[in-house]
Amino acid sequence: MDELHSAAAGTAPTLEDVARVAGVSRATVSRVVNRTRNVDPAIQETVRRAVAAVGYVPNGAARSLITRRSGSVALVASGAGEGQEEEFRTRFFTDPFFSRVVNGVMGFLRPRGMHPVLMLAESEEARDEVVAYLRQRSADGALVVSTHADDPLPELLVAAGLPAVLFARPARPVRIGFVDLAHQEGARLAADRLVGQGCRRVAVISGPLDIRAARERQDGFLEAMARHGEPLVPTAEGNFTQASGEAAMQRLLLERPDLDGVFAANDLMARGALHILREHGRRVPADVKVVGFDDSSAAVDSRPALTTVRQPVEEMAAEMARLLLDRIEGRVEGPRSAVFDPVLVVRQSG
């Protein structure tokens, strides 16, 4: 009640107010509130009562002015080539990948009292804003989900001495931490599966080859197929959207009408392939087997449900957050990284 009253009074109570009510000094109240030093239990109780009475909540700005910590981290969606900003945004937000990253990051940050601030860095202006935001200490560090190979943001952050961790290994070697997946290994799992299921004429729907992960998935797959004695595998490039997967599948069917296996570099494109295959009268998995990548919600939602290579995005995002907090809180010095192992998840499509 008092709380509401003082809130309605328009002027939020300060440490000073609590101190006056409790009959102690500002410093003592601060110590009780932050559990920063031993305080006489009786006084502690008095202070807590006073805090409750006036409805005190510490002012974040005043606190972070001196602690030099904001309690939040920037979660940055970075990438996009020149003039593709709009496309980047819609693609990024439509992909289940985004939600999974957010979910994983929040799962880690929340119990630690930290919060993610969403930012986009799809243009030079936006990148500068991200750097400025961090430099003005509005966030303690950055989690960067970088898609494009030649994204300049990681290097900008490193140059400015700002704590940052990437999702995906940077294209050029930069002194920065990251989490990543063993994409090639994942692609190998897909290849082994298709071959193991008796496929002899397989094809690949790749992601944009200027994205490292997309290239690694393709390379890993082709390499594994070569080892299986199939050096000639037709490929078609998509951009990780379902529509692009559909288009790629169309092209592959034209090129190789008798194909009996498809590896798509993500589930969304695999789902597109499924649609096209059905339209062309191919039964999956009877006539053609399809293996996706990611194990996103799209894999479960597809009919037939997708056999896919699991990328543990939530765990990776959580680890990314952990690496960043370790940096921020000074537990580690140099950049640290973690590479996760993919797992094959067998469902109906292959």
Added chain:
Amino acid sequence: MDELHSAAAGTAPTLEDVARVAGVSRATVSRVVNRTRNVDPAIQETVRRAVAAVGYVPNGAARSLITRRSGSVALVASGAGEGQEEEFRTRFFTDPFFSRVVNGVMGFLRPRGMHPVLMLAESEEARDEVVAYLRQRSADGALVVSTHADDPLPELLVAAGLPAVLFARPARPVRIGFVDLAHQEGARLAADRLVGQGCRRVAVISGPLDIRAARERQDGFLEAMARHGEPLVPTAEGNFTQASGEAAMQRLLLERPDLDGVFAANDLMARGALHILREHGRRVPADVKVVGFDDSSAAVDSRPALTTVRQPVEEMAAEMARLLLDRIEGRVEGPRSAVFDPVLVVRQSG
């Protein structure tokens, strides 16, 4: 170069440093940086040069300590009944709805130099944290995406006198702004469409009926069907996930094997219905017509693509952000709201 140098020196330059280099007072630098009052052009130039030379970026905490603005707003996913926290999170993050809200909110906030901080309020503890976060002025207001009817968060925010706007009209009348859709009207569009396409035996897959929007969509549909002389329409309740839509469709087919039209309260459930219908040998739209709701990415991705009722989530989210900023910046006094009109989007499924 200087910029990098001073950054590397570990101690960020302050207004004082810029003032010294420029040979003016702190106040003048502040005025130039903030364009807050006219300053002699020559001095402006000198100051700007000094700012660039030392690589100055204003400290956010110090600034917001005095301006009482943080430059960010909380974007809160609120709801979840007792003990359903986990389910709430996965459902929320899997639904394309979430991404669309984020996209719309960012589109509006970004040009205005504001940033969304993601928060979850699926438990009492989490709700208190959200309120505390706002009371400590770490965010200037809250955008609340509330799913559950008896969500206490809106009232908590109002009671604390905090600026907030909801996505969806609150269940109980609360003095708070919101954006919403004319759900009943949207459902009517769906009913008219199905009847207009010759459907005589239609069924409804509804959302969770303790969610206001879900109930309105169902009520609106049933009412419209009654007006069309079809008072008896079988319904099955889902929870807005594809899996629940599949289960609901199964039940409806059992109850009414001869149905020729289905209205699903969102696209995800409609997609589930599509799958079940195909498994049961029903052709869409030849045998059964299906109309969804939302016009999310799921509508476009489905085969056949969904005829659906468009909810302009991005625009609504942007409007929600606009209403909040109006409140924060004191342009309006009381809570203001906006209700959007749905539009029928015709594709293949109905």
Added chain:
DNA sequence: AAAGGGGTGGAGAGCGCTCTCCGGTTCTGT
């Protein structure tokens, strides 16, 4: 019993910024 040590509360100095005043200069009006 005197000296030393650990624990606890208070005083006070800032963190880096904005903003109100104030004094000085230049412009306007009569």
Added chain:
DNA sequence: ACAGAACCGGAGAGCGCTCTCCACCCCTTT
């Protein structure tokens, strides 16, 4: 030509907090 207004830069007070000292008390040690 002179009063008054308009304009512009500087000084200085604080926003609300944390944190370093310092003073004090009580307990231990010789």
